[in-house]
Amino acid sequence: MGRRGVLRLLGVGALGIAPLPILPSLLRSALSGKLVRSRGPVARTPDGRIRQWSMVIDLRRCDGCQSVGLPPQCTAACIEGHFGPEPMEWIQVFEGDLPGGGTQFIPTPCQQCQNPPCVNVCPVAATFSTPEGTVLIDQERCIGCRICMAACPYDRRFFNWGKAPVPPESLMADYSAEHQVPTRRGTVMKCDFCPDMMRDGVLPYCVQACPNNAIYYGDLEEDVASNGDEIIVVSRFLSENQAYRIKEDLGTKPRVYYIPGHGEAVGRDVFKKGRLPTRWPWVETVKGARTWKR
Amino acid sequence: MKYAVTALLLAVVVGTAMFAPGGTADASHATLKVMAPANLTAGDSVDIQAVLNSAHGGEAVPGATISFYMDGSFGGVEGKVLLGQAITDKDGVAHLSYLPRTAGEHQVHVEYLTPGEGEPEVATWSHDVSGAPHQFYQSTAGVQIPGLNVWLLMAVLAAVWAILLSVAVRVIAIAGAEPEPVAGAPASRSRATGDW
């Protein structure tokens, strides 16, 4: 054929590289039908609009469960409902300092950002945003690179460093990205906003468990939220009570709003510091449980 | 005796008439009326006006707190949803901005609790909302800049790999090059290893 012919042929071959970016998509469709598995249908309002899940946490009512003499009940209920392994606190009650020396308790679930740094950096789309605005993790796809943990500015992602101590009943659950039971070693987990419960009209564990009804869970599309006791109109509630979001200037646009306070509505004195540490019920029951410190 | 019974019956009738429920609420001290359109479109905000007049003389009652409620259910909880509260101005009118989102027939209850009274005055505004459902809430995250997306990255990558492939092509060309006639051992050795 001669050199020129070979060169021409291979030049054409060079053009053939151009469609290579399509190769991953071809592989994907060959190997599995959907991009991410294991989540239910999109939650909708009665007239078919897509729900936009959000939370409003009224810090005027949160006293870190000091008044009930227990560890924070939102965390405890979430751990119980998800068989959360130690030391994961998917909703974690931080104690922040206030000007003047007092403290406030800040229950912090995954902030479900609308510009989520974790989703932006994930190499395999194992963590993804849903149409309802929540951020979920597919533990079947996560490769455990932990760049999402580096990216999250709220310290809300947890890694399964070892085989997590969970009770045997958790192993019988059907895994879903909306209800991350059982855990998978070597993957990342976090608060999933319980969309599976809300789809059926049941408020999440943390909302139900709060003794002061401080956590409202709502739908920005229908503009309502409930804390288990009353229903509020979200837009008005946020505007009239100077609602804010944590680290607003980072531009992550979270779906979790806070009403400033320090538990005054339930009688907490702002200088009464400290809350009881969280407990995980199954460490004693799981044989050979090996846990770790965060 | 007959007159006493008639007077009693008359008092009962008049008393009942005074307390009859209707589109407006009659109380011993104030009447409450709602003025708002009966047909709305989903997504268009309207101004609900609640007018509070005193029962005697009908003059406006300013500075009164009026509450606006709807019935709702969410997350397994059912009950009254407070849409908002407003204070009547000097004309006795309280304004509340209301944005209907769901199509269908709805009712807004307007309540005024006279200080000292046990029962609030309630007026109901029924309205019909029409309009096809569309998403109201839009996330504001992100900026779309045309052309600045992953296709640019793919194009750059394809270009680089095409150039690398052309380098590989030259290697194959080296292998396929016709050998020159051998002119003598020393000359070819020097050509093979360094004369360029």
Place this chain on the structure above:
Amino acid sequence: MEAVTTARERLERAALAPVTGTSRWYYAWVAFLLMVIAWGVYAYSRQLHDGLIVTGMRDRISWGLYITTFVFFIGISHAGTLISAILRVSQARWRTPITRMAEFITVVALCCGALFVIIDLGRPDRVLNVIIYGRWQSPIIWDVLAITTYLTASIAYLFLPMIPDLALFRDRLAGRVAGWRIRLYDLLSVRWQGTAAQWRYMGGAITTAMILIIPIAVSVHTVVSWIFAMTLREPWNSTIFGAFFVAGAIFSGIATLIVVMAVLRKVYHLEEYITEKHFVYLGYLMAAFALIMIYGNISEYLTTGYKMEEGAEFHFRQLFLEQFAGFYWFYLIGGLVVPGLLILLPWTRNIWGIVAAALLVDAAMWVERYFIVVAGFRVPLMPYKPSVYAPTWVELSVMAAGFALFALLITLFVKVFPILAVWEVAEDLETPELAPEAGRLPSGAAPEPAGGGSR
């Protein structure tokens, strides 16, 4: 003519010597490296069995030694780009004896670096997900793309100028070494006969590769820096990370090249070709980059510290005064100032001084990556007490095995492939220039311009 042929024969003998004779020390060295690697493999097997809990990494500090070493190896892979490509583009003739080593360091370092990312994964069994489900928008995918592109380009760039030397091996070593090697040289020299057409093809290919590899190399360490700079953490949320990391990469690459050069020169008696001049020139380049790194440090810390945003105060305290102070000041003084002085002061500007400077630089650059990763993670994001990271024996063993693998690959390469770019050095020798003089520069003399022909 006679003198030149003798010089050529000496050159060829020097290039062939490592391949034909193996000393006992060689076997001992390889055995030692294999033992270190075996221990590292055992440590990694423990990690596969028990999970990453055997490391010291936890939720708050979720990257440690593995990512540090990954960034370090990708950094030193810039040795080849600088020496081979940039110096070739600028036609610096003194580069010729060291280009082969530089190019090979690049390839080996890239392989070792890529290995560490996979070692760091929580689910290495799912590593193919990166290809099947890869997202173009992720910095990790940019890493994968850039490193594979750079690896391919580097292998091409290592291989192309080696073709004539492989042909030399093929011609000279027939009957003197094992048959499989002759077949290997035969295959890899792609029927090189030194015809004019073949020189043309090779020249064109090298020109293309050398120009292309410079932006590829810059992009590689830039995207590696972006796995940090694309996050919102206080010490990493900086726009200069890309440039800073590239400068640091070239810096550590030069240092590694100096060290490897010194070792190979000693072991294989290449003093005639790798002279003090080479060390001094590379030393000057290293000193220039030390100044660039000092500038980068000032840029970063002065602009952050002047404003003292939330988080910056904590980071400054931990980096300059408390937990990481030892690391930082060793890096700044021991890794930037002292090597700069060693090179710039005439009394220490000799082979020993420059190799010492290079060792300090390599150590300091690893330390710099360490405190960038670990101290960066340590700044608290919410109101909690900062954590502590302490690497475990697993991480230290695997890291040692990684360095041993790096050394082993270079050791094996030297046994199989030509360590000097024979044809380039010969071309340098044959070109009529100033009379050859002794290799050692008189102290205090200004170095000759790059085009000078002294050996």
